[in-house]
Amino acid sequence: MxxxxxxxxxxxxxxxxxxxxxxxxxAKVFNNQNNISGILIYSxxxxxxxxxxxxxxxxxxxxxxxxxxxxxxILKILEIKSEKKEYHKYNTNFITHNKKKANQELLxxxxxxxxxxxxxxxxxxxxxSKSLMSIY
Ligand SMILES: Cc1cc2nc3c(=O)[nH]c(=O)nc-3n(C[C@H](O)[C@H](O)[C@H](O)COP(=O)(O)O)c2cc1C
Numbered sequence: 001m002x003x004x005x006x007x008x009x010x011x012x013x014x015x016x017x018x019x020x021x022x023x024x025x026x027a028k029v030f031n032n033q034n035n036i037s038g039i040l041i042y043s044x045x046x047x048x049x050x051x052x053x054x055x056x057x058x059x060x061x062x063x064x065x066x067x068x069x070x071x072x073x074i075l076k077i078l079e080i081k082s083e084k085k086e087y088h089k090y091n092t093n094f095i096t097h098n099k100k101k102a103n104q105e106l107l108x109x110x111x112x113x114x115x116x117x118x119x120x121x122x123x124x125x126x127x128x129s130k131s132l133m134s135i136y
Contacts, residue, residue: 006076010045
C-alpha cells in the first residue's frame with residue numbers, strides 16, 4: 001500500500017539559506033534510501049511538498065514533518081492511499097529560491113500528476129501559478 005501526501009506551509013522566519021540547504025540535503029538522503037518520490041519547492045518563505053512512498057514510512061515521516069519547528073501553518077492539500085505509485089518521478093526533487101523556476105516546477109508537478117489532484121484543485125493551482133508567473 002502506498003501513500004501520497006501533499007501540503008503547503010510557511011517557513012520559519014529564522015531560517016537561513018544554509019538551513020534550507022541542510023534541510024534539503026538531509027531529506028534527500030532519507031527519501032532516496034526509503035524509495036520516497038516527490039518534490040519539495042521552497043520560495044518566499046513558503047514550502048510546497050509532495051511525498052509518496054510505502055504507507056507506514058510516509059505516515060511517520062509526515063508526523064515528523066508536522067512537528068518540525070522549521071515551518072508552521074501546515075495545510076494538507078491531499079492524502080491518497082493507493083495500491084500503486086501515483087507519483088511517477090523517482091527521487092525527490094528540490095527547488096529553491098528562484099520564483100519563476102519554482103512556479104514553473106510547481107506547474108509541471110500539477111500538470112504531470114493531474115490524476116492525483118481533483119479537477120477543481122488542479123484548475124485552481126494552474127490558474128494561480130500562471131498568474132504568478134506573469135508577475136515575476
Ligand atoms: C518543509 C519540510 C520538509 C521536509 N521534508 C522531509 C522529507 O521529505 N524527508 C525527510 O526525511 N525529512 C524531511 N523533513 C525533515 C523532517 O521534518 C525531520 O526533521 C526528519 O524526518 C528527521 O526527523 P528526526 O529529527 O525526528 O529524526 C522536512 C522538514 C521540513 C520543515
